[in-house]
Amino acid sequence: MDDGAQDSPLFPGLEDYVPLVAGATLTAAETLKTGFAEVAICWDGGRHHAHKSKASGFCYVADIVLALLSLKKLPTPSPSSPSLPLPKPKPRIMYLDLDLHFSDGVSEAFHQPNPTTAPQILTLSIHHNSPGFFPASPLAALPDPSSDSGFDPFTLSIPLAQGAFNTTYKRMFTLIDRTREIFNPDYVVVQCGADGLAGDPYAVLNWSLGGEGSMGWYIEKIIAWPGRKLLLGGGGYNSPNVARTWAYLTSIALKAPLDLEASIPDHSAFPQYAPSFTMDVPAGFMQDTNEEEDLKRIEEAYERIFVILEERTRAFNP
Numbered sequence: 637m638d639d640g641a642q643d644s645p646l647f648p649g650l651e652d653y654v655p656l657v658a659g660a661t662l663t664a665a666e667t668l669k670t671g672f673a674e675v676a677i678c679w680d681g682g683r684h685h686a687h688k689s690k691a692s693g694f695c696y697v698a699d700i701v702l703a704l705l706s707l708k709k710l711p712t713p714s715p716s717s718p719s720l721p722l723p724k725p726k727p728r729i730m731y732l733d734l735d736l737h738f739s740d741g742v743s744e745a746f747h748q749p750n751p752t753t754a755p756q757i758l759t760l761s762i763h764h765n766s767p768g769f770f771p772a773s774p775l776a777a778l779p780d781p782s783s784d785s786g787f788d789p790f791t792l793s794i795p796l797a798q799g800a801f802n803t804t805y806k807r808m809f810t811l812i813d814r815t816r817e818i819f820n821p822d823y824v825v826v827q828c829g830a831d832g833l834a835g836d837p838y839a840v841l842n843w844s845l846g847g848e849g850s851m852g853w854y855i856e857k858i859i860a861w862p863g864r865k866l867l868l869g870g871g872g873y874n875s876p877n878v879a880r881t882w883a884y885l886t887s888i889a890l891k892a893p894l895d896l897e898a899s900i901p902d903h904s905a906f907p908q909y910a911p912s913f914t915m916d917v918p919a920g921f922m923q924d925t926n927e928e929e930d931l932k933r934i935e936e937a938y939e940r941i942f943v944i945l946e947e948r949t950r951a952f953n954p
Contacts, residue, residue: 643770644691654697657681661699661868665706668823668864675865675889679882682827682868684739685771692741693771700827700868701745704729707823707866708756726756730821732812733761734854735829735870736838737769738776738793742827747775747791754952755790758819762808764832764840765795778933781940789945790819794934800832800841801924806849807931809857811938818945822863828855829870830881834920837873842924845881845917846896855885856893865889876908877917884915 647653661681667673684700685693707729731746733739739761746757765776774786778795781787792815794808816824832841833851844850859865867889872878880900887894896916900909 643693644696650696657683658697658699658702661703662706664866664868665703668866669707673864675859675867677867677886677889679828679867679869682735682829682870683741684733684735684827684829684870685737685741687741688745693737695741698741698745700731700739700742700825703825703866703868704731704742704746704757707825726754727822728819729757729823729825730816730819731757731759731825731827732858733759733763733827733829733870734832734851735761735827736764736831736836736840737829737871738763738765738771738773738795739827740771740773740775743775743791743793744773747788749786749788751788751790751948751952755948758790758792758815758821760792760794760812760815762794762796762805762812764798764800765793766797778937779941781937781944789941789948792941796841797925797927797930798840799922799924800843800926801919801922802844802847802849802853804849804924804926804931805843805851805854808934809849809854811935813857814938814942815945816861818942818949820862820949823866824858824861824863825866825868826855826858827868827870828882828885830872830874830878831870833872833874833877833881833917834922835874835877835917839922842919842922844919845877845884845915851881852884852888852893852896855888859889859891876905880909880915880917 661678664676664678667676681699683695686695686698743759832843834842898915900913
């Protein structure tokens, strides 16, 4: 790692930080594999830009990749719980990334244009993508099923334009849910980066915490899916909003959602929650530049992707 790297500088304690983050995420995954929990959370995990031998984007350890590899090696969880699917020869894991940025470290790790064995892992990242926006990866673009090289129906992206609001996210969730239905995972790992929410210094997207199509709405829907869930942290550069987000998502995972109008309790950082001093992270007034034709183009591409995904899934698992 380059000591002068602007997006991954060295810092005191890094040698302790790396195994702690990796260990925390792996421990959370272990609680799912052993049946100790149906939902596990590690908010300090979710370092989706880290590569096998390279730090990137403030991500120093590929904890997500390690968790996915760990989950795929163990048997399918016991079907004693009614929420779990019937056993399969090998467990399937769906990785869903909700961060503002594309999950390059994870998606590239499992990208296989021509797999010879049954893919156990499907990655899907919904993110902002535009020329020059970090990270630069060809996989961040809308997948092209007609491509002769590089297309992998198990490595998917939904790129969004600036200002994406709840209505756009709600519409795209239909594609995410259909992907999940076809792949039928035993585990779902979700990276819950909060930098796509309104109020983040990046100021690129306009997602809210509550309401139909919101981030909270997404997690509520995902928690209701069959299988076991691992919720991880990620980006987010408005610290009070990140705290609001992960506290609220934790309450959803516990099936006891907090009231978004509830007041923030008094504590040492209380002034940072101005001006509302409530739990909510509402959308701002940014224009959603995702035009109808853009969304239709994504939907049409995914209709073709679904056909291929079904064929590949059936071929490997008759």
